[in-house]
Amino acid sequence: MSDNLSGVLESLKAIKGVHGAALIEKFGLIKGSALPGWVDPEAVAAMVTLILKASQRATKELEQGKFNNAIIESENGKILFTEIKGNVLCIITTVDAKLGIINLKLDAASKTIAAQI
């Protein structure tokens, strides 16, 4: 695995069924992205902000504690969000992407990213 952030993001994008990946700082700053041309990184950043807001509500009012991860499943695909040291790694997949394989590679990618930031 590549040892720099864009290398890690590109390696996630290379997984079958993955459209792309981006690392977003918790206030919406885009730290890195490997996204297809039709995906606006700002739209991904906006989604991360909304998910973190929802999670903060959960933390405050439902005693759920710190945000770990989230998945949104829609008709045409899934979006995965994983917390890494105050940032959120976001992965956009097709609807039939295998979550088992993605989660394995995601764990490795998270560790590599966590070691760098």
Next chain:
Amino acid sequence: MSDNLSGVLESLKAIKGVHGAALIEKFGLIKGSALPGWVDPEAVAAMVTLILKASQRATKELEQGKFNNAIIESENGKILFTEIKGNVLCIITTVDAKLGIINLKLDAASKTIAAQI
């Protein structure tokens, strides 16, 4: 299984590891809830609104299509969101709740609720 909405929600709440459940209309109206005293149904409704906003972004800008479901995993628990005919069924669980069992009962509950609304 009970054939009325609050019966269905109560039966979800009775599953081991489930704190409670609520059915929220997509604009935030609470249609029914079986929640523990420390959970404010309005907070659940606010989360549903945020999740649906994030999903709408995904639909518009990432071509993800109609929202199906979402999970937020935090330090102390999980929150599951499932679309049912323009409403969202929201289930709040402990961190060690078994998703397999919950998903099975959730499928049955979704069908019962879909038949009534």
